[in-house]
Each structure stands twice: as C-alpha cells, then as structure tokens.
Amino acid sequence: MNILNISLNSKEPEVQRAAAHSIMRLTESAEIKNQMLEVIRKTYAALPEYQKLSQRKLLDLGRKEVVKVSRNNSNINIHKVLADEFLFLGLYDEAAPELEASRLEESPKSKIQSPNSKSEDFEFTLAVFYKRGDIAHRAVSYIEPLWRQIPADFELELIPREQLELLYPAPYKESLVKYGLEKKVDPRFVLSIMRQESRFRADVKSYAAARGLMQFISTTSDKIAFELERENFKQDELYHPPTAILFGSQYLSNLFRLFPNQTAAVAASYNGGEDNMMRWLARSKTENPDRYVPEIIFTQSKDYVYKVMANYRVYQMLYNENLDKKQP
Incomplete structure (x- = not known):
C-alpha cells in the first residue's frame, strides 16, 4: 500500500x-x-x-404544445410530423422509428457527410428514445461499439449516467417486476441473463433454434409450459416479451431451488445445464463462487458466468428490485 x-x-x-x-x-x-x-x-x-468518447447531448426534439392551426401539407416531412406527435404523447416506441426515418428522408445516405457533433447528438438522442420505448437492443447496438474504443478498466462510476443506462437498459419493467417477484427471482438478475442471451432482441433465434429474449430451446420451454399449465403452447410464443420473461422467471426460480442463494451457480446452470453445475459444485467442495466458478470446465459457460455477474453488479448499482432508478 x-x-x-x-x-x-x-x-x-x-x-x-x-x-x-x-x-x-x-x-x-x-x-x-x-x-x-x-x-x-x-x-x-x-x-x-x-477521452475517445466525447460527451453527447440529448437534443430537445418534438413539439411542446398542442397545434392550434392546420399545417400546410406541401413539402412536408411526414415522418418528422409523426415523430413530433408521438414525442408529444410520450410514445417513444413509435416516435424513434419515425424520427430515424425523418433523418434518412432529409439526408439520404449518399449525401451524409462525415460525423460531426450535431449528427452524433442526434444518434445519441435516437438511442435514448429507443431505450425509453423499450426497444433496448437499438440503444445497446448504438452505445456498445463506441465504448469498445475505451479501455476496459474505465471506472463504471465515471461513465455518464445516460450512457451507462444505454449500456444497461431496463426494458419490459412491468413484466420483469410482476413475474420476477412472483417467482422470487430478482428482476435485475433476469435482466442480466436477458442482456447476455439476446441483447434484448425479442425476435432473435439462434442456430440451435433457441428463441426470444431468454433464448429457450424447445425441450426446456415445453417443460416450463407444462409447469405453468400452458395448454397448446407454441414455440413462437417465446417471441412475445411477457411470455419469454414469464418462462425465464419460472426457469430461474427452479434453478434457485437447486442452488439457493447462489447466483453464479444459477447463471452457470442456465448456460451449461444444472447437472453439469452440480458436478462442478461437488468437485469444488465449496459454495464460494470464487472457488467453484474456476471448476467450470466449459470455457463458454465460465465466461458466461463472469459476464452475467458483471451485468448483475451494474444493474444492482443502477436500479432497485422494482427496477426504479437509484439516485447517482
């Protein structure tokens, strides 16, 4: 020292x-x-x-009061009009795509010049609006490439809060809180798994036919559907975020019953299977994750645990168990 x-x-x-x-x-x-x-x-x-990532500014877009006169429809950018209306109503999931379309209409790709502070601020604002509209994968896909330019040991506490929330968004709050607390699973942990599994892409399907936000394969989802008494369950229902979150919360609850209070073991089981995790835990002869995680012989599963647990620490720092933001 x-x-x-x-x-x-x-x-x-x-x-x-x-x-x-x-x-x-x-x-x-x-x-x-x-x-x-x-x-x-x-x-x-x-x-x-x-210093490679400059500060971004959230632009003040959208109208602020009710329109009292009719608009002239000639030479109007309909996407911008719709974006203004949706922003006025707080409908960010509708506003963000229209705002993006309005920019493309005003500045076709062939005419877009090199990035400047104004265009960077627009892209940042668009990502924030996508996050607010629960289209979180667009927020993450915007911010992650920028932060890959920065040394990995950049202190989390010094990352601008708005950018940190883009890296670790909390979409689908209502479903996460409802099903997470109902199944006695921390919604922040469900988010941590979701972030690693799908980067919040609700429509994603893997090469192994794992579907949705929580990436369920059919054998696991059929088992969970039986537990939940979901008759006539179809695999494509997993593309519906509330359904994916319900199934994920149920499965994680099952894993926590096998590995009480062992979030690292549950994360390893989610990726590598509960039977394997039982063997790794038995071989380590301890419930200390610092000792049993190194016993995980699957490199992918071990890396998965470290990433999920890192996600979880950040989500605990940003949000409480009801996914309300904590004060910085």
Missing part, C-alpha cells in the same frame, strides 16, 4: 491512475474509494485513450 501511495504522487497520469485503481480494489472504505475516483477522474483528462 505504501508503494501505491507513493505512486499517487507521481507526475505521470497513467501511474497515478493505476495506483488509484488498485487502491479502490483493496479498500472497503467508501470515503477512500470516492477520493480515488476523483484522482482517476483527473487523470482521464490527461490520458487520450480515455
């Missing part, structure tokens, strides 16, 4: 950043962690690789 403290006084920003980063990982003190975050924030300003 003395060496780290000496490094904090270095004149080299990268040395300071690395030392503060290490101290944050070694201390349990909230006060010290906040102090180190401030050190890191200052070093980012001097390190080009941490």
Whole structure:
C-alpha cells in the first residue's frame, strides 16, 4: 500500500491512475474509494485513450404544445410530423422509428457527410428514445461499439449516467417486476441473463433454434409450459416479451431451488445445464463462487458466468428490485 501511495504522487497520469485503481480494489472504505475516483477522474483528462468518447447531448426534439392551426401539407416531412406527435404523447416506441426515418428522408445516405457533433447528438438522442420505448437492443447496438474504443478498466462510476443506462437498459419493467417477484427471482438478475442471451432482441433465434429474449430451446420451454399449465403452447410464443420473461422467471426460480442463494451457480446452470453445475459444485467442495466458478470446465459457460455477474453488479448499482432508478 505504501508503494501505491507513493505512486499517487507521481507526475505521470497513467501511474497515478493505476495506483488509484488498485487502491479502490483493496479498500472497503467508501470515503477512500470516492477520493480515488476523483484522482482517476483527473487523470482521464490527461490520458487520450480515455477521452475517445466525447460527451453527447440529448437534443430537445418534438413539439411542446398542442397545434392550434392546420399545417400546410406541401413539402412536408411526414415522418418528422409523426415523430413530433408521438414525442408529444410520450410514445417513444413509435416516435424513434419515425424520427430515424425523418433523418434518412432529409439526408439520404449518399449525401451524409462525415460525423460531426450535431449528427452524433442526434444518434445519441435516437438511442435514448429507443431505450425509453423499450426497444433496448437499438440503444445497446448504438452505445456498445463506441465504448469498445475505451479501455476496459474505465471506472463504471465515471461513465455518464445516460450512457451507462444505454449500456444497461431496463426494458419490459412491468413484466420483469410482476413475474420476477412472483417467482422470487430478482428482476435485475433476469435482466442480466436477458442482456447476455439476446441483447434484448425479442425476435432473435439462434442456430440451435433457441428463441426470444431468454433464448429457450424447445425441450426446456415445453417443460416450463407444462409447469405453468400452458395448454397448446407454441414455440413462437417465446417471441412475445411477457411470455419469454414469464418462462425465464419460472426457469430461474427452479434453478434457485437447486442452488439457493447462489447466483453464479444459477447463471452457470442456465448456460451449461444444472447437472453439469452440480458436478462442478461437488468437485469444488465449496459454495464460494470464487472457488467453484474456476471448476467450470466449459470455457463458454465460465465466461458466461463472469459476464452475467458483471451485468448483475451494474444493474444492482443502477436500479432497485422494482427496477426504479437509484439516485447517482
């Protein structure tokens, strides 16, 4: 720790950043962690690789009052008119596609110039509107490529909140809270699995014919349908988000009964199967995830657990169990 403290006084920003980063990982003190975050924030300003993503501005789009006169229909961009109307009504799921179409009509791809701050702000605003409209995969597909340019050890607490919520959106709140709490599964954990399985694409189907947000194969979904007493269940019903969330919550509830209070084991079971997880757990002779996760012999499943648990930590930081936003 003395060496780290000496490094904090270095004149080299990268040395300071690395030392503060290490101290944050070694201390349990909230006060010290906040102090180190401030050190890191200052070093980012001097390190080009941490500045590759500029601040985006949320544009103030849409009309703000009821239209009292009729519009002239000549040379009108109908997509923009519809976007304004939907934004006025707070219907972001309808507004975002119309807003995107209006931009394409005004600036065809052949005429689009190199990105500038105005176009970047528009793309950011569009992603925020897609997130607000529960079309979360469009928000994630916008923000993830931008953040891949940034070092992976960028402190989560220093990511602008709006961008962090684009990386970790919480769509389908009503269904997640209803079925998650009903099945005694944290909705944030269901979200963490969903993010890894489908990146919130409700219509996705894998090469193994796994369907929907939670990526169920037919053998598992048929079993869950029987448990839920869903007669005449059809596999394509899994493309319906509330159905996918209900099935996912039921299945995760089953796994938690097998592995009580062991979220890492449940995540591993979701990907690699419960029988395999039982063997890995038995071989490790412990319920400490730091010891049994390394016993997972499937590389894909082990990587899956680490990613789901990282998702879960962020969702716990951003939202409470009812998926209401926590104060920054």
